[in-house]
Ligand SMILES: Nc1ncnc2c1ncn2[C@@H]1O[C@H](COP(=O)(O)OP(=O)(O)OP(=O)(O)O)[C@@H](O)[C@H]1O
């Protein structure tokens with residue numbers, strides 16, 4: 001009953017605060033889109049203009065399918081490339097492929113290289129399956145463990161980004177929301193009613209939890225459906241991981257608001273508590289770093305969240321592989337919630 | 351007469367600063383008990399202990415024969431803080447409804463109490479407005495209404511009439527007197543307004559964390575050979591400096 005009233009009040013408050021709503025629901029999408037175009041533009045081979053010489057029509061077909069602009073020449077060299085503003089020239093020679101790259105944009109070149117090698121290897125497989133043993137063996141071959149020739153830096157980064165945005169915005173809004181209650185005295189006022197401390201925390205978790213849940217769903221759906229981010233595993237595990245992460249952020253935000261006496265001081269927690277988590281969450285591989293760096297990473301909730309998200313979204317792993325990460329996130333949430341109930345003793349000893 | 355609020359040898363310090371030292375008070379049912387004294391004397395600190403929002407370092411506080419803090423007792427205490435603590439994004443009615451939901455009461459009773467409390471502070475027509483659009487006095491009145499929402503038998507009001515116009519102030523005091531006489535509530539009020547202090551049955555003068563003197567307004571005037579409480583206040587304030 002009391003918890004329901006608390007939830008209702010938080011919803012009423014938040015729904016009237018249009019700016020906060022926008023921050024919660026639109027800002028992550030906006031920033032995510034910007035990052036997406038930023039990272040994806042460089043290293044994108046799909047709109048490349050490519051000159052081909054004597055190339056197998058099947059390969060040309062494959063390249064067309066990938067959206068490349070293929071132009072056929074009888075012969076071409078570096079001069080043709082510059083003159084016709086091509087990104088690359090591919091020439092079929094004896095037993096192999098000769099590739100000329102303009103290399104204006106190294107990451108695009110790399111992507112092109114990957115595309116072409118993928119196309120040629122696919123072709124050799126095809127011809128071999130047809131029992132055509134005499135088919136020319138093509139010398140460009142590459143193998144991928146995870147991902148594909150589509151892989152960009154962003155694909156490895158996007159799971160971390162999704163986790164980060166969910167964590168950051170939920171942390172900020174729940175933290176500042178509760179801080180406002182502390183500074184305006186309404187929390188103290190609330191504690192002069194017979195409400196239990198556990199009920200207050202439960203109410204806040206559920207009330208802000210509703211919004212955190214919505215935000216998580218929107219961000220994940222937008223990232224996978226609209227931005228078409230790489231999603232190798234199940235979307236349900238992505239949602240589950242993000243929800244746990246949101247709960248950790250929620251309880252941490254509420255907890256840290258205890259130690260802030262103004263909105264400004266709450267914002268000061270961002271460089272201390274949030275930013276380091278981004279760097280330790282796997283943007284830089286930590287495997288070969290000093291032990292103390294790895295120890296620090298392991299006390300950060302985002303490390304586990306990002307690890308689980310990367311496992312699902314990029315590597316396509318299943319529940320058993322992320323169970324440990326999820327367990328640790330759950331433990332973080334429980335710990336912060338208990339600390340929150342304890343911290344409310346500041347207002348009332350019971 | 352039944353003693354409903356008992357303060358026994360209560361001391362409290364914040365860090366090195368002693369805010370209350372050895373305070374003893376007994377407040378009775380059907381009585382308006384006034385706390386007066388200069389700013390910073392410790393009135394708010396004392397009153398917060400009655401609600402259980404602060405703990406005494408020494409001594410103890412009993413409300414309705416139950417040592418504080420006690421969750422069940424909070425159901426019977428109405429508290430109005432010195433500074434308005436309201437949800438500004440919500441309307442007056444939503445504020446009332448929210449706080450009403452924190453106490454145990456049925457749906458019908460809740461509706462009736464909201465109507466009564468709003469009527470008492472003359473806010474019936476403004477209940478649909480957001481609190482952020484309220485004037486200072488309106489906010490104060492809403493705080494008072496919230497303190498009364500659950501029909502408490504002990505009412506603790508920390509400077510309830512600051513920023514309220516004389517006409518409304520008089521009607522609020524009339525209502526407090528009615529609550530005292532008809533419903534036998536214990537009412538504790540802190541105030542800086544001496545003609546309000548005059549309406550109390552008992553007064554305690556707090557200064558630098560001690561109870562300087564106590565008695566009916568009449569007794570205080572006689573004790574200080576003063577014509578008005580104003581003079582009592584000034585004399586008592588100057589006595590130790
Ligand atoms: N949380 C706190 N931490 C430190 N000191 C405090 C705290 N609360 C109150 N004090 C100090 O205790 C003393 C008494 O404060 P209190 O609020 O009880 O005064 P008051 O009698 O209500 O004054 P006023 O009439 O101005 O409301 C003041 O000196 C104040 O500085």
Ligand SMILES: [Mg+2]
Nearest residue numbers: 393394432508
């Ligand atoms: Mg005060």
